[in-house]
Amino acid sequence: MQNYETQIKEMLKSGIITEQDASELIKKMKRTKVLELHKAKITEPKKQGSRWQTYIKREDGSDRKISAMSEEKLYDKLYDHYTINQVPTMVGFYDTWVDYRKSKGKVDSTIDRYDDYLNKYYLPHPISKKQLNKITKEDLEKFYNPLIEEGMTYKLLCGMRVILKNMMEYGCKQGIISYSSFDDAEINSEACIPEEKKSAKTRIFYEDEIDAMFKALNIEMEKYPDITVMHGIKLLFTKGVRVAEIAAIKESDINFDIKEIYINRMESYEKIKLPNGKKEKIITVVPHGKGKNKYAKRWLQLTDVEIEWIKEVIAINRENGFEDDGYLFVDDRGRYTVRAFTYRITKMWKTFAPEVEVKSAHDIRRTVASQMFYGGFDIGYIREYLGHSSKKTTDEYIYNIKKDKENREMLKNCFSGINGLRGTNS
Template structure:
């Protein structure tokens, strides 16, 4: 048999045998075999040939053809059984496809729908939470039941401590995979559901103020530290980027993507038009080996609500003007971008975050990330009476509850907070004392005219009359 294969390959490679001829002969033999097995389905009546094959997968419940030409009918019969064999083979492969194979098929489909960052996160969740459960992921997905899903999710939450956000992201991988199977018409219904012990999942609680925002004092200290750094390195725009974000509260990627042309004027007010961002670029060709290949500027924001206009304070305009001057001194005019390094490339997120963290440490205040400046901006507006609706819009949030739950914090330190509370309560006591009047003071203030007021009988509560039995 091995010698035959070698000879056959030699014959094809040397054009002794034509591949087209071989395929044509195979198809001819296949059709002869079909006619031998199913040819009796063809009937003859009058001058017509016809056949009828019951098939519940078809809309009318059967496949039928009729013609005066017998060869045409034979070809249609063969075409039907060849296609049927293909469908049966596909069903067989589908029924044996494991959940892991389905997931990777889904991820290939997903590549064109979402960002590389989303693909990377889903792959990380898959490897972290699902791959350890080999029995589950190697099971044919059509055999997976709701109980199987329950057992898997409960095993995962029992194995590790999980916060509710991480749990939702993890569940989303399985949910979307089965939704894909339904949309691809592999299965009619998804077995996905969430039936777990919720006590095992750590709820997301609002973090302490001191971890999430800069107090007014800390902000002033940090600004002074950034000014000191600028004096030491006048051509470095990174400290000014940090200072500017206290005035505009944008996302880090949105900040780095700003251009001079984004500064506009509306009704006499200078505003910043936010409509692009810097995003991480990933090579997702090989799902098993996703690599970050750099950063890219894109003309869209994180969400549909991200495109917005932010009023600029005089301080913000001052910072922007100083940034322009630095770019002129550096000789940088890279497509109008504001935040450039000395060699003309866009400043990186790591450069911003690193400068901020080092600045906090040097100034002796708690180390925080750039995102905490965004929360400080939101909390400052709220403390000064700006409505949550406006703040949410300025932040580019789709949901006001997100703003209130995750971005609004107390900007005062513990001493200031205690003083504020005590002063408020003291004011309340004074107010109560001023409004409390003794009975003697009231009686003394009653006039003769007041004594002539006629008193009416107090209104009695209306009662439902009892039903009485009438005797005859």
């Protein structure tokens, strides 16, 4: 912006533009710069003699009201705040950076994770109160390396580090700072503790558990014939889709002629800021937007049994007059949300394993991935089927589908021939 002002002054000096033109151009560019950085609402005067007003962030992250008698003077104050008087602190720039990440496709669940990391790691530390241009490589090393030494996995480090790292990169792009200290910082990521893969016992449904779930679902369907959530849970076990995807399926997504279903949207939520400053979640359905994942939207083959389940759901909807914008899983109140599916999964699990930790809808998804892998499917195909952005993610979904007792018996049988040769001469 300051370079642009210099160019305008040079154009004025050489007679290319008039003083009035120069003044208007500078005002316009100042306003554009402010609107890029300032996310708080600007309030017009409610009566004659009142002032224009808004809020800016103090270094500690709290709000400070500023006002002016005219809109132009308020924008001048805001421009000075963002570009002349100070470079924002990490916490002061956080909301602007979050809006930028949202524009790049980051969903609210990811933003929630950023919020958690901000509150847990950054806010208690002085680095969050430093201006971005004053954060040195030594500051970064003194902040991250002790956290690693205390015991941090590489996955967690990457997840929480991206906040400040990407914030400084974005600050460079916006011309707020000229350099990111991350370029020179020596962060000892090799000292991170290994990521422990959780036991299959808690991550997938074993075959006997699947049988028990289906029996429980069938009983529930007999009790509540007009509730179609149970049909959807059965599809989770056979299709391996995300529960947020099953909740967003429409009748128009099913092609009965070719026996396929189109996965192209999902339930999500938006966070809106209330007048009191608190945030509230609003449930919504969005076109499939898992970042830049080209595999998210996909057609999946349907078996004859699955076709029958879907036709049963449609018949129940017609008989009862259930309808909500064409969604498949609905009742008299509208579309079933993710919560309805997770509630039933928990309820069904507790009918046959009340003493065991409840397994989730995402554990069903891991189960499908593992079954496909041990059924001989290529990892690349499983990735496309599940809609993962990378094979690495898919690999993390693969667990041994047999219980420990079965594995021990298989090992015993596998080496029985060799064990029988012990003590013989060869």
